[in-house]
Structure formats: structure tokens, C-alpha cells
Amino acid sequence: MILEPEKFRSFELAGWQEIPAGYHDAFGPLTAQAIEPLLDAVRLKKGMSFLDIASGPGYVAAAAAKRGATVLGVDFSAAMVAHALQLQRGVEFREGDAEALPCGNGLFDAAAMNFGILHLGQPEKALLEAHRVLRAGGRFAFSVWAKPEETIGFGIVLRAVELHGEPRVELPEGPPFFRYSDPEECKRGLIVAGFDSPSVTKVHQVWRLPAGDGLFNAMNESTVRTAGLLRAQKPSVLAKIRDEMRNALGKYTKGDVVELPMPAWVASGVKA
Numbered sequence: 001m002i003l004e005p006e007k008f009r010s011f012e013l014a015g016w017q018e019i020p021a022g023y024h025d026a027f028g029p030l031t032a033q034a035i036e037p038l039l040d041a042v043r044l045k046k047g048m049s050f051l052d053i054a055s056g057p058g059y060v061a062a063a064a065a066k067r068g069a070t071v072l073g074v075d076f077s078a079a080m081v082a083h084a085l086q087l088q089r090g091v092e093f094r095e096g097d098a099e100a101l102p103c104g105n106g107l108f109d110a111a112a113m114n115f116g117i118l119h120l121g122q123p124e125k126a127l128l129e130a131h132r133v134l135r136a137g138g139r140f141a142f143s144v145w146a147k148p149e150e151t152i153g154f155g156i157v158l159r160a161v162e163l164h165g166e167p168r169v170e171l172p173e174g175p176p177f178f179r180y181s182d183p184e185e186c187k188r189g190l191i192v193a194g195f196d197s198p199s200v201t202k203v204h205q206v207w208r209l210p211a212g213d214g215l216f217n218a219m220n221e222s223t224v225r226t227a228g229l230l231r232a233q234k235p236s237v238l239a240k241i242r243d244e245m246r247n248a249l250g251k252y253t254k255g256d257v258v259e260l261p262m263p264a265w266v267a268s269g270v271k272a
């Protein structure tokens, strides 16, 4: 439990409002790799009603619509909602908070949240909300990054900050970014929110970025909390961090791209 969830929410919201296009370019091809595992985990089929929570540019919602589901995407950032409406023609998106969904009880057959839970000040509330809006027997799934030892992109930036910078800068306090990178914590969260049969599986993902400063630029320009950590460093320190990151990418570089392992966990449960 964090002390000032509203402060954290405002910080996150301000950040997401600024980066829909950058996020789409840098992270879209990566987070899209978890979509099919999420939709399989909730057994999404034609004719079902589906909610994409923290929908961002709307990748999961669009894929669910392609499977023949009736779909709604919800995100708290008006800029993200506008971006999704532009990218995913014919799919419905609405502004709304994952911790207080703008939807009635028992409306959906399935719901999913792709890399959203780690951005929430009160993730327990979002799990309860996902449970509330599902019908009995409905399924919910969410994805999170594996720990930074395995998600090489995060490992590299965090190690560079540890080596050259100040890792404990003043940012609004949020829950640990890698809290749900532990399958047992995912299951515990699902059970506490009322879900049955929790299940967690690993998804192999690869992040392809321009060689050189591609990773630094993605982290500095297209994230919220990691960008906050980088921007709080002195300019001379930031230059050292960038060099360190560039060097660390050497063994992942193939020509003009880097290929970084970025595995994810997909956790799911059933509403009894």
C-alpha cells in the first residue's frame, strides 16, 4: 500500500498524456507479442464481450475485435484514447480508470490488461474492478514484465543508473515496478480479488530496437517511471548512463538492430 496514490496517479497520467506516439513506435511491437497469449488465457471467441483495461494504443482491443468479440477499451489518458481511436478504426475506446472502471457489474465475458498493472498506484483495486465487471464464469488475464535479470532492456538501464547515477531520486512513490514479476504474487493478487483457478505462464518476447542509442531513447522518451528516473540525473551523469547502455548492448547487436530478450508473465483467473 502506498501513502499517496493520487500523487502517483497524477504523475503517471501526466507522463502518458505526453507519449502515445513514442510509446506506439518503441513499445508497440514488443507489447503486442503478449496479445495472443492473453486472449488465449481468457479463451476469447467470436461473439463474446471483451474489455481491454489500460488499453493504450488499443492493440489488445483490436486483436479481440478481429477474433469476432464485441470490444471496449478503457484508458485513463485522453491522449491515449484519441491515439487508439485513430489507430484502431471501428473499435470503441473510452476514458476511464482501471481502479474505478466506468462499466456496470457483470457486463463482460472476458477482460485483459496488457502491461497495465505495474503502472497503477492501487493494483488491488484494479483486480477487484476487473472481477466486478465480469459475469460469473468470465475470465481475466494480465501481463507483466519478468524480473530485470531476464528482461534485458530493463536490466541494462537499471544497472547503468546503479553504476553511474543516483537510483533513489525523488519521484512520487508507487508500488514496486516488478512486484507482479513473481508468479506467486500474481496468483495471490488474483485470489484476493476473488478469482479462482489462478494460472501463470511465461511468454518469450524479443524487443528489436535501433542499435546504438535505441534503448536509451526508448526508455528516456517513451516510458513514465524509467524516464522520470533518467531525467532526474545530472546531464553529465546522464551522458555516462547513455554510454554505459550503448556498450552493454554490444552482444545483443546484429547489424543496425539490437534484439533483447524481454519475457513476460501472463496471469489469469476465472470469476466463480
Ligand SMILES: C[S@@+](CC[C@H](N)C(=O)[O-])C[C@H]1O[C@@H](n2cnc3c(N)ncnc32)[C@H](O)[C@@H]1O
Pocket (backbone or CB within 6 Å): 012, 016, 027, 028, 031, 032, 053, 054, 055, 056, 057, 058, 059, 060, 074, 075, 076, 077, 080, 096, 097, 098, 099, 113, 114, 115, 116, 119, 120
Ligand atoms: C504500458 S502501457 C500499456 C498499453 C497497452 N495495454 C499495450 O498493450 O501496449 C500502460 C497504459 O496504462 C494506462 N494507465 C496507467 N494507469 C492507468 C489507470 N489508472 N487507469 C487506466 N489506464 C491507466 C496508460 O495510459 C497506458 O496507456
